[in-house]
Structures are given as structure tokens and as C-alpha cells.
Amino acid sequence: MTDSIFDGFERALLDLCPLERLREQEQPEAAAALWAQIDALGYTDALISEACDGAGLSLTTVFELLFTAGKAGLSQPLGETAMARALLADAGYENDNACVALAKAREGGEGIVCNDVPGAMLAERVLVQWQGEWLLLDRADAQVTPGAYRRRASASLHWRSAQPARFRFQRPEVDxxxxxxxxxxxxxxxxxxxxxxxxxxxxxxxxxxxxxxxxxxxxxxxxxxxxxxxxxxxxxxxxxxxxxxxxxxxxxxxxxxxxxxxxxxxxxxxxxxxxxxxxxxxxxxxxxxxxxxxxxxxxxxxxxxxxxxxxxxxxxxxxxxxxxxxxxxxxxxxxx
Incomplete structure (x- = not known):
């Protein structure tokens, strides 16, 4: 059963992410349209528990999806979104289908500083671990410095404070x-x-x-x-x-x-x-x-x-x- 699920995901990505169009899909409009199609497949909810209306799969099982996304050249942070949604669902946040990057804030920085976040420019939100708690922040509220390797897709981010956070919760045992x-x-x-x-x-x-x-x-x-x-x-x-x-x-x-x-x-x-x-x-x-x-x-x-x-x-x-x-x-x- 799991093999057929993964085969379906790979076939879908081959159709949605042909090699000759990978660079085009890092453009903002193309990236947004592609994410809507990717999210509609349902795999981004794979790690959410069944009690929260997700698939309840383990990270061991979802490895195949992460591997396939990397092989297909998907620019958006699919794995980070799936992980963020699982954490947010367990904390009581209702899924809003946004693309979410995952980051750990730099210690000792002024404000909330996250360096070199892969896929941040293509994500609507960023789930950040900062000073012992987790914050769900809008990427649009951050000061952005384009990444060195993918200037249109990745970036370092800086928020002045935690005040604009959409949601915050405690999970100190999660790194x-x-x-x-x-x-x-x-x-x-x-x-x-x-x-x-x-x-x-x-x-x-x-x-x-x-x-x-x-x-x-x-x-x-x-x-x-x-x-x-x-x-x-x-x-x-x-x-x-x-x-x-x-x-x-x-x-x-x-x-x-x-x-x-x-x-x-x-x-x-x-x-x-x-x-x-x-x-x-x-x-x-x-x-x-x-x-x-x-x-x-x-x-x-x-x-x-x-x-x-x-x-x-x-x-x-x-x-x-x-x-x-x-x-x-x-x-x-x-x-x-």
C-alpha cells in the first residue's frame, strides 16, 4: 500500500516539476500556483495525527516522500511544511494550507534572526524555535536577505520581535x-x-x-x-x-x-x-x-x-x- 502511495507521489511530481521548468518555478507566481497543486495532493498532511484529521504516518515512512521531493527538484520546503503542520496540529492550531519553512533562531541576536533558511522565499510562514518556545511568523513581516545559493528561493530572515506571531506554543523537548x-x-x-x-x-x-x-x-x-x-x-x-x-x-x-x-x-x-x-x-x-x-x-x-x-x-x-x-x-x- 505504501509503495503505491509513493509511486503516485513520484508520478505527480514528474508531471508538476519537469526538469526543464525547475528554474521557472522559483518565480513567485509560478511557485504559488505549483504549491497549490502540490498541497492538493494531500501528502503535506502525512505527519499530522489521525486524531487531528491527518494520515498519522511516521517519519520513517515519510522518508520516501522527502527523498522523492529532493530527487524531483521541488523548490518549496515540503518536508518542513509537513513537520510544521504536525507540530502545530498537536498544539491546537488549525491547518490553513500554507507553505511553512522551519528554522531555529540565532542565539544572542537582536530580535529574531534566522540564517540561511532553505525555501524561505517560497514559504508564506516560518515556524521558528526561539527562546524556549515556537512561533509561527509570516515571512512577509520579516526583513529578508536573499540566500547565497538560491536568491529567489532561500533567505536569512529577521523579525524585530515576537509580537507579530500568529501562534505560539511550548515544546521544549523538540529541537x-x-x-x-x-x-x-x-x-x-x-x-x-x-x-x-x-x-x-x-x-x-x-x-x-x-x-x-x-x-x-x-x-x-x-x-x-x-x-x-x-x-x-x-x-x-x-x-x-x-x-x-x-x-x-x-x-x-x-x-x-x-x-x-x-x-x-x-x-x-x-x-x-x-x-x-x-x-x-x-x-x-x-x-x-x-x-x-x-x-x-x-x-x-x-x-x-x-x-x-x-x-x-x-x-x-x-x-x-x-x-x-x-x-x-x-x-x-x-x-x-
Whole structure:
């Protein structure tokens, strides 16, 4: 049953997000029209509990949707919206079908400052964790600084105060950084799978010295490394989403994001090496995917931050060896 659900979602995204139109769909009017069609499919309510009229799926199950959205090149923050809606529904907020980005405010900033929020320019609202509480804020009320990698889609945001918040609630046990780590790792794994497909397709079509370049040993080696990195990132991202509910484990999410970030640098470099100059043109989608990979790498919950989280946990653990820590803290448990 779940396979048929995911297949339907992938088919719908292929129709709604053709590769040749991905850049156009970051324009405001096109993005709004696309989101209305995406939201109408119903998958954005997947994590909302059945008691709140949602599907009540676990994050483990929804991993496939996050992976598929990343692979399709969907610009809007679908995973963040699904997670935000689940949190808001549990807090008693009525769903208004808005596209919602997810962020953690910078500590010690003047006002509410959220740096490098993926998809923020395409979201109507932002669910922000700030000073021990969660705030639902309108993106239009924020001072916006366009993102470095996707200036039309992502941004850093600054609100002067929490006064304009539409809704606020307490969930101190939920960490926005862990949520973003799990969601971004899954989307990055999907994007890397698409980069692999683009590279293999080009290598099979491009001919040099009378034969496809995919038959040259040097190219085959590079494609093998690319496939290895993409597969390891997908496995780690799936592990980061393991659980019986919709909230990820903080350490597993950090592990997944760290592996995805490490793989993304190799995948992006090899993808562009195989395609050469055509890969950086506006007409080819490769540059769009690699830009998103680098954007997710630099978003809060970066590889440096994930390494710090894991390192601090290792030092604080009572076990005597790193192996014991991995065995007891980083081995996904059984899924209910």
C-alpha cells in the first residue's frame, strides 16, 4: 500500500516539476500556483495525527516522500511544511494550507534572526524555535536577505520581535536543528540520486573518439564513486528518519546530515567533472541540484555543527570506547 502511495507521489511530481521548468518555478507566481497543486495532493498532511484529521504516518515512512521531493527538484520546503503542520496540529492550531519553512533562531541576536533558511522565499510562514518556545511568523513581516545559493528561493530572515506571531506554543523537548537535519539529509539524498542519473545519462550519450565516454575507465571510476557516495547518503538519511513517531532522534539526525554533507561535496564535484561546461549552463538542471546540495550543507545544522553534536555526545557518554557509543547510541532501534 505504501509503495503505491509513493509511486503516485513520484508520478505527480514528474508531471508538476519537469526538469526543464525547475528554474521557472522559483518565480513567485509560478511557485504559488505549483504549491497549490502540490498541497492538493494531500501528502503535506502525512505527519499530522489521525486524531487531528491527518494520515498519522511516521517519519520513517515519510522518508520516501522527502527523498522523492529532493530527487524531483521541488523548490518549496515540503518536508518542513509537513513537520510544521504536525507540530502545530498537536498544539491546537488549525491547518490553513500554507507553505511553512522551519528554522531555529540565532542565539544572542537582536530580535529574531534566522540564517540561511532553505525555501524561505517560497514559504508564506516560518515556524521558528526561539527562546524556549515556537512561533509561527509570516515571512512577509520579516526583513529578508536573499540566500547565497538560491536568491529567489532561500533567505536569512529577521523579525524585530515576537509580537507579530500568529501562534505560539511550548515544546521544549523538540529541537528544530534535529528536525532540519533529518529532513535535509533525506532531501539531499534524493538530490544526489538525481545527480547520479544525470551524470550516467550524459556519459552514455556523450561520445569521444567514436565511443561513449561511459566506456572509458576513468569515467567509470568517477561514476562508481558518485554512486557509492549517493547510496551511503541515502542509507544514512533513512537511518536518520528511523522512529515510531514523527520526531527524529537528535544523534541519528546529526549522523545522517553529516554523512549527507560529506557525500554532497564529492557528488557535486564529480557530477560537474563528468558533464563539463554544459553542467553550469542555465539550460541544464545539474547546477540547480548541486547549488541546493551546497545550500543544505551550509544551512543551520551544517556538517561542522553536526560533528560538534556527535563529538560532545561521545565525550559525555559513560562508555569507555567509541565502539560502545556507536553500538548504544547510533544503532537505530526497532520501529513500532
Amino acid at each position: 528544530a536543528e534535529a528536525l532540519c537535519n533529518a529532513l535535509h539529509a533525506a532531501a539531499m539524498a534524493g538530490a544526489m540520486e538525481r545527480v547520479l542519473e544525470l551524470a550516467v545519462e550524459y556519459a552514455n550519450d556523450r561520445r569521444q573518439f567514436g565511443r561513449p565516454i561511459s566506456q572509458f575507465q576513468a569515467v567509470q571510476q568517477e561514476l562508481a564513486v558518485l554512486a557509492e557516495q549517493a547510496a551511503s547518503a541515502a542509507l544514512a538519511a533513512r537511518m536518520g528518519c528511523v522512529g515510531s513517531g514523527y520526531l527524529p532522534d537528535r544523534l541519528l539526525a546529526a549522523t545522517a546530515k553529516l554523512r549527507a554533507c560529506e557525500a554532497a561535496t564529492r557528488v557535486a564535484a564529480i557530477g560537474h567533472a563528468v558533464l563539463g561546461a554544459i553542467g553550469i549552463t542555465e539550460e541544464h538542471p545539474l547546477g540547480l541540484y548541486t547549488a541546493r546540495l551546497h545550500e543544505w550543507r551550509m544551512a543551520p545544522g551544517s556538517e561542522v555543527r553536526c560533528a560538534q553534536v556527535l563529538g560532545q555526545a561521545v565525550l559525555a557518554a559513560p562508555q569507555s570506547s567509541l565502539f560502545d557509543f556507536v553500538r548504544t547510541h547510533l544503532a537505530p532501534g526497532e520501529v513500532a
